[in-house]
Amino acid sequence: MNTKARVSTPVLWTSIALLAFAAVSGFVSRFAATRAEEMLVAAALPPGAVKPDGLRWEYIRVSPVLGRLVLPKATLYVLNYKLPSDYVSAVFTCESDGQLQSARVLGSTLGTPYRERLAQVLGALGRGGNRGISTLDGSIAPLIQDSEALLSEMEMQRTEARE
């Protein structure tokens, strides 16, 4: 008695087609990842800045830190805040000792009042300018403080690892 399981021709061809499709998806995904890195580098650098050679984007993906870009004198961290009402991306510039230099919101600052206030607060970070008072500051302050502490720790770890 023949106990071997037979695979019909349509099933075989469909499986081959699916595998080929998966391989193509893999290549396209690789291309997309390269393009995304270029885009993230361009977004992290200050507007109008020329991209130095050999600059490489480094994914971190430790919430809310998406990744970083190491410059000769500073490190740029891109943070994604997934808030219940909004999604805000911001770039934090840190010195090698983990001290925060400046921060800015990426893209448009239009949106909910929370987003607009967060953009104002981040824009004033490290500059000490007067940003007024808002009822939203109570919910924004912990977000900023946590980010500062996290980035300071990450930057110190990076410096230690390099040394």
Add this chain to the structure above:
Amino acid sequence: MNKPNAPETDFWSHAAGLAPVLIASRDLPSGIAMAGGFLLAYASALTTALFLPRSMRGKLSFLTSCMVAVLVLTLYASLVRAIDAMLFEKLSTFLFLIPFLPPVYVAAATQGTEANRERAWEQALMALALAVFVAVFSVVRELVASGSLTLFGTSGGRSILPSMAHPAGALLTLAIGFAFARHIRSLISRKSR
């Protein structure tokens, strides 16, 4: 009423099945990206289910259609990532959910019979209508929540209900949409009597 084994084409029940897509569609760029993803996943699942060989009907057809939808969605996600990396980061959690939504499963479960092939245009039209619905839904939600459309850089907007940007806001908007559609339908049926 639908015949046995005939695909379900009720617009509102499918719209309710798209809840995760609607929750992610907070603004117009997200809405367009999610609508495109849904349309591609649905179309690929339906086409595969309808045109697979007769010997692969049943569970095998469903499984293959679902896999094709997942692969097409992966390609689409790569495309979104290559066009706008930030938009991809924002939507990635929800984007990969699309092939596992009830409307896509319904499309994948369609039997590849002659009758269903003839009716396929109804399903294709409904998928198109659902994609447009998702895009319009995102515009309404963004306008109500922020008073502006970020894609067009509309400034000076005034937020009407900021809570509409929350996930619960999506479900509230959907409920209001249902109620409005029902009201319009009853008005039309009253006039036709």
